[in-house]
Amino acid sequence: MPVVIKVENLSKQYRLGEVSTGTLVHDLNRWWHKIRGKEDPYLKISEVNDRTVKGKSEYVWALKDVNFEVEQGEVLGIIGRNGAGKSTLLKILSQVTSPTTGIVKIKGRIASLLEVGTGFHPELTGRENIFLNGAILGMTKAEIKRKFDEIVAFSGVERYIDTPVKRYSSGMYVRLAFAVAAHLEPEILVVDEVLAVGDAEFQKKCLGKMKDVSGEGRTVLFVSHNMAVIRLLCKKALYLKNGLLEYADFTDKVVEKYLRDNHWANLENIVSDIPENLSLYFTGEAKFKKCYLVNEKNELTNQLQFKERFSVILELDVYQDLYDIISSVFIINQYGEKITMSVSDERFKPMSLKKGKNIIKIHFKDIHLMPGSYSLGFIVAFFKTGNCIDYIESFYPFTVLKESIDKNFEYPWETIHGYFIPETEWEFTNTKY
Amino acid sequence: MPEENWSLIIGSRSKWYQMDLKSIWKYRDLIMLMVRRDFVSVYKQTILGPLWFFIQPVFSTLIFTVIFGNIAKISTDGIPSILFYLGGLTLWNYFSDCLNKTSNTFVQNAGIFGKVYFPRLVVPLSVLISNLYKLGVQFLLFLSVWFYFILIKRNVSPNWSYFYLFPILIILMAGLGLGFGLVISSLTTKYRDLTFLLGFGVQLMMYASPIVYPVSMVPEQYRIYILANPVSPVIETFKFIFLGNGYFSWTALGYSFCFMAILLVSGMLVFHKVEKSFMDTV
Numbered sequence: 171m172p173v174v175i176k177v178e179n180l181s182k183q184y185r186l187g188e189v190s191t192g193t194l195v196h197d198l199n200r201w202w203h204k205i206r207g208k209e210d211p212y213l214k215i216s217e218v219n220d221r222t223v224k225g226k227s228e229y230v231w232a233l234k235d236v237n238f239e240v241e242q243g244e245v246l247g248i249i250g251r252n253g254a255g256k257s258t259l260l261k262i263l264s265q266v267t268s269p270t271t272g273i274v275k276i277k278g279r280i281a282s283l284l285e286v287g288t289g290f291h292p293e294l295t296g297r298e299n300i301f302l303n304g305a306i307l308g309m310t311k312a313e314i315k316r317k318f319d320e321i322v323a324f325s326g327v328e329r330y331i332d333t334p335v336k337r338y339s340s341g342m343y344v345r346l347a348f349a350v351a352a353h354l355e356p357e358i359l360v361v362d363e364v365l366a367v368g369d370a371e372f373q374k375k376c377l378g379k380m381k382d383v384s385g386e387g388r389t390v391l392f393v394s395h396n397m398a399v400i401r402l403l404c405k406k407a408l409y410l411k412n413g414l415l416e417y418a419d420f421t422d423k424v425v426e427k428y429l430r431d432n433h434w435a436n437l438e439n440i441v442s443d444i445p446e447n448l449s450l451y452f453t454g455e456a457k458f459k460k461c462y463l464v465n466e467k468n469e470l471t472n473q474l475q476f477k478e479r480f481s482v483i484l485e486l487d488v489y490q491d492l493y494d495i496i497s498s499v500f501i502i503n504q505y506g507e508k509i510t511m512s513v514s515d516e517r518f519k520p521m522s523l524k525k526g527k528n529i530i531k532i533h534f535k536d537i538h539l540m541p542g543s544y545s546l547g548f549i550v551a552f553f554k555t556g557n558c559i560d561y562i563e564s565f566y567p568f569t570v571l572k573e574s575i576d577k578n579f580e581y582p583w584e585t586i587h588g589y590f591i592p593e594t595e596w597e598f599t600n601t602k603y
Numbered sequence: 604m605p606e607e608n609w610s611l612i613i614g615s616r617s618k619w620y621q622m623d624l625k626s627i628w629k630y631r632d633l634i635m636l637m638v639r640r641d642f643v644s645v646y647k648q649t650i651l652g653p654l655w656f657f658i659q660p661v662f663s664t665l666i667f668t669v670i671f672g673n674i675a676k677i678s679t680d681g682i683p684s685i686l687f688y689l690g691g692l693t694l695w696n697y698f699s700d701c702l703n704k705t706s707n708t709f710v711q712n713a714g715i716f717g718k719v720y721f722p723r724l725v726v727p728l729s730v731l732i733s734n735l736y737k738l739g740v741q742f743l744l745f746l747s748v749w750f751y752f753i754l755i756k757r758n759v760s761p762n763w764s765y766f767y768l769f770p771i772l773i774i775l776m777a778g779l780g781l782g783f784g785l786v787i788s789s790l791t792t793k794y795r796d797l798t799f800l801l802g803f804g805v806q807l808m809m810y811a812s813p814i815v816y817p818v819s820m821v822p823e824q825y826r827i828y829i830l831a832n833p834v835s836p837v838i839e840t841f842k843f844i845f846l847g848n849g850y851f852s853w854t855a856l857g858y859s860f861c862f863m864a865i866l867l868v869s870g871m872l873v874f875h876k877v878e879k880s881f882m883d884t885v
Contacts (some may be wrong), residue, residue: 176609184883194794265613265720268613268879274613287719293644302640305633306719334647 228543247404278357287347705784785870
């Protein structure tokens with residue numbers, strides 16, 4: 171397949187902060203270098219673009235020396251964390267802004283969809299907006315006329331087509347907007363996360379349309395944070411990190427690397443030390459000091475993959491020998507409900523603890539939490555009286571991702587049904603009528 | 604691999620000769636749809652609709668008649684003062700509307716420009732055309748007053764043989780408005796300072812044009828300054844054609860034309876330079 175997009179040493183520099191007299195000084199200095207035939211002095215002092223680290227320079231590289239090629243008919247996914255340069259790349263490709271250095275070569279008509287409904291005017295009717303938006307996206311009036319019925323049918327808002335779009339619900343608005351965009355017929359299509367709109371039924375329709383587009387031999391560049399969609403649509407993917415092209419390969423490999431990276435990137439936010447004042451009850455005989463969550467590979471984490479096994483490790487300081495006590499760990503969902511608990515003895519028998527530092531490991535073997543946000547609670551109490559010795563509620567927030575440990579499958583729906591998924595076996599028997 | 608023929612090359616900067624005027628023609632449908640949008644969106648939910656176009660010049664003319672005609676008693680060269688002011692204002696309004704609306708092209712359309720590429724000149728061009736509607740309505744107003752004075756009062760004698768110049772006057776005003784607008788919109792993307800001067804500047808320019816006074820009233824030694832304003836010859840020619848009384852010379856009109864051509868070309872050049880990177884600074 172011939173190469174239709176060739177990106178060579180593409181870089182884009184941005185200046186942070188506000189436009190002020192300071193920028194004027196820089197502009198004049200830049201101009202003075204330019205008329206003497208010298209290089210732009212501010213290109214040198216730029217830094218790699220990491221939004222979490224406070225840098226010294228006002229100039230950053232939103233993209234730095236990016237190189238890649240796209241073949242005709244390929245659907246290329248672009249992934250990366252917020253601020254990694256994905257949108258900048260799409261903006262350059264769609265000619266909205268120009269690169270600082272480097273070059274992009276394109277073969278064929280290119281259309282970009284960085285937003286749905288660009289140029290929609292609230293006072294105009296749906297019909298008028300279809301024409302206006304279509305023309306903005308590069309269609310001619312005749313072309314739009316030809317596809318008009320198809321667009322309206324796809325959008326599913328026939329009834330409102332002669333009503334000003336300001337009267338539309340936001341969902342209808344987006345449906346109409348996407349319907350116009352979906353009927354563009356460029357050779358290369360650049361799409362930015364526009365699928366994250368509309369209801370489930372409409373999203374399905376959009377995905378179907380995207381698949382059709384790639385089926386027709388057209389080239390698509392697609393940015394998304396939704397790994398499921400990326401996996402579904404794209405054969406190859408790019409992973410951008412702080413403006414650099416980190417990894418480019420087949421989608422599965424890239425997504426895997428991205429997830430692994432991303433997971434470690436969050437580790438800096440993990441707090442394991444339990445603050446003094448977090449105890450709801452504290453009598454002084456023992457105190458929880460630390461809490462960790464580790465995944466199957468025994469790595470410290472606050473992100474679990476779907477169906478991944480995990481363990482909770484607690485550090486408990488015991489100040490005197492304790493007898494006849496019981497301890498338990500709760501899993502608390504995002505609404506503050508305790509959705510399940512695990513007790514120190516399976517048969518609810520009391521136990522004893524020795525004075526000193528105690529490390530308790532709780533291995534959760536067969537509970538598969540639904541994707542979502544959770545936190546942990548733990549308690550140590552006297553068995554008979556039920557009096558708490560130390561009780562911590564809602565500590566160590568963690569998430570369960572939709573992506574499963576088995577990389578070929580993931581939790582497929584928006585809505586989460588229930589709290590966890592049991593290990594079951596389905597038996598089907600069929601009787602002929 | 605052999606030398607490939609790429610259909611589009613995106614680089615860091617483009618030369619002036621890469622200005623893509625052909626693609627504007629490809630987007631002509633968009634221009635007309637934008638004109639329609641401007642027209643429809645302004646008058647939706649109004650009862651009088653385009654009739655509002657009348658109100659503004661009527662009021663301006665009345666105010667001018669009272670203040671400059673009756674209070675300051677500025678001469679109108681024997682022309683009925685209502686006709687004199689209305690005549691001056693008709694084309695002037697077109698010019699100032701074009702200038703005002705094209706001068707914030709980038710800032711106003713940053714939302715669209717940031718998301719989709721199409722030749723940016725499409726927007727100011729659509730402004731010129733949608734303002735033609737307003738000009739048309741205001742010109743009709745002028746014509747009806749004009750006919751009243753020609754047919755009933757019989758005290759106005761137009762220069763009928765010069766009527767063919769009228770479309771050229773409109774083109775001149777459109778070109779001048781667009782030229783100034785392009786330059787200003789390009790200069791204000793990064794530093795907005797100039798926008799503060801714009802409203803003031805347009806007003807100043809109106810008084811530097813022979814709208815509320817005839818050129819003949821200007822002392823000989825200052826006349827050259829008034830005529831250095833490229834708008835002045837256009838307005839004077841308009842008055843010369845329709846009111847039979849005004850300063851007309853081919854040199855002055857030629858000067859306006861050259862001014863417009865140079866302004867337009869340089870306006871398009873700076874506009875072209877800015878459109879590639881303005882999203883980063885707007």
